[in-house]
Amino acid sequence: MNNDIERVLYSQDDIKAACQRLGADITRDYAGKKPLFIGVLKGVIFFMTxxxxxxxxxxxxxxxxxxxxxxxxxxxxxxxxxxDIDTDISGRDVIIVEDILDTGRTLAYLRDRLSERKPKSLKVCTLLDKPEGRVVEAKADYVGFNVPNEFLVGYGLDYVEYYRNLPYVGVLKPEVYAN
Ligand code: PRP
Ligand code: MN
Ligand code: MG
Structure with a gap:
């Protein structure tokens, strides 16, 4: 485990199981449709794949x-x-994919921006949801884990652009960002 990590919250196995569950749910819900998945960079890279x-x-x-x-x-x-995306989403079934939903501001912004372009449907899948962080209203349709109100890194999530490539989601030691 990396020295700056206080504890691992979700291991590689936990994350794999969540991806399998969400993948099965989405496969079932979108049977016969041809949805477009829009990943929100950069945090989403590992979860998206x-x-x-x-x-x-x-x-x-x-x-x-x-x-x-x-x-x-x-x-x-x-x-x-x-x-921006370069796909025309009008009339499309769209699924926004995020690594984490925190204050909700990013998702609220994306919903506004993308709704204007008249998709047929717009849903959201996030690996992590931190309900206590919410500042504006935002809700995901597919959630991997509800997480506590702590600063998380790894599996795409960064602190000043580092820690993204840790293969697990962990809690960053407060002393790392306190000084
Ligand atoms: C992080 C995270 C989400 C967003 C969630 O991205 O990846 O996209 O913040 O936070 P919110 O609900 O408070 O808006 P960030 O803006 O750090 O960019 P990054 O993905 O490139 O790290
Ligand atoms: Mn992000
Ligand atoms: Mg970030």
């Missing part, structure tokens, strides 16, 4: 890059669109 390989149908994939944390441990509230 693991989740989509659990689907029992061919998936159409795109990415959108938005950023809100600007390096700290708390959301600044200011969302920046770094890179």
């Amino acid at each position: 693991d989740l989509l390989r659990e689907l029992d149908f061919l998936a159409d994939i795109d990415f959108i890059d938005v950023s809100s944390y600007h390096g700290g441990t708390a959301s600044t509230g200011e969302i920046t669109l770094v890179h």
Whole structure:
């Protein structure tokens, strides 16, 4: 385990099981449809690849890059669109894929932006949901784990852009970001 990690919250096996469960749920719910999966960069990269390989149908994939944390441990509230999708989503069944839902600001922003383009349906799948972090209303349709109100890193989640490639989700030691 990395030295800066206080404890592992979800192991590789826990995450794999969650991906299998969510993949089965989505496969069942989207039978006969051809949904587009929009991954929210950068945090989603590992979850996107693991989740989509659990689907029992061919998936159409795109990415959108938005950023809100600007390096700290708390959301600044200011969302920046770094890179847009290049798929036309009008009339499409769309599933936004996120690593974590915290204040809800990123998702609220994405819902507004993407709804304007008239998708047929718009749903959200997140690996982690931190309900205590919510500042604006936001809800996911598919959730891997409800997580406690602690600063998490790994499996895509960063602290100042590092720790993303830890294969598990862990709690960062407070002294790492206190100084
Ligand atoms: C993180 C995370 C989610 C978002 C959730 O992304 O990956 O996308 O914040 O937080 P919220 O519910 O408070 O909006 P971040 O903005 O740090 O960009 P990143 O994915 O590139 O790390
Ligand atoms: Mn993100
Ligand atoms: Mg981040």
